[in-house]
Amino acid sequence: MARKRRLHLIFDPPVTTQINAYRVTFLGLALLHKRTLLEYTSEPALPPFYPFRPAFDLRVFDGVKPMPMNSYYENMAHPEMGAGRAATHLYGRPSSEATKLRIEVRAASAAAADVFQVALPPDHGEAWQPDYADEEIAATAVLQRSAAPF
Numbered sequence: 001m002a003r004k005r006r007l008h009l010i011f012d013p014p015v016t017t018q019i020n021a022y023r024v025t026f027l028g029l030a031l032l033h034k035r036t037l038l039e040y041t042s043e044p045a046l047p048p049f050y051p052f053r054p055a056f057d058l059r060v061f062d063g064v065k066p067m068p069m070n071s072y073y074e075n076m077a078h079p080e081m082g083a084g085r086a087a088t089h090l091y092g093r094p095s096s097e098a099t100k101l102r103i104e105v106r107a108a109s110a111a112a113a114d115v116f117q118v119a120l121p122p123d124h125g126e127a128w129q130p131d132y133a134d135e136e137i138a139a140t141a142v143l144q145r146s147a148a149p150f
Helices: none
Strands: 007-019 022-031 035-043 056-061 071-077 085-091 100-107 114-119 136-146
Touching: 007 100, 007 114, 022 100, 035 056, 056 071
Parallel strands: 007 136
Antiparallel strands: 007 022, 022 035, 035 085, 056 100, 071 085, 100 114, 114 136
16 A cells, blocks of 8 residues: 555634533644544643543544544543643544545534534545655635534
């Protein structure tokens, strides 16, 4: 498998939601070789480790596969990047055919979700080329937002 481009997409504008006692602001995505990181800040900061369950339920769909992307290291704290910084790591990357990601976030005990979609650049799935920068940074648009699944 060819190495994929490392692409850091910054949400424009960031998406803020209230989850229980936490005000969470989603900042962007990092598309790495074999994983995707969804980056956010939380106020107050999430506890550094949830041993049995994440602080909230997060599902990411690429619109091509019917199932959400599998996650691991939910709410992993990154205090070196600032107070309240955290990320959820997802196995794999969005499908090369995907044009947007649908992100659903809800309190673990609640049924209603805050849902938003972000655009993916058309070339996000291209293989890395020797003349590419080690990591590229770009802004991406928040396409749609609703307080309930759509």
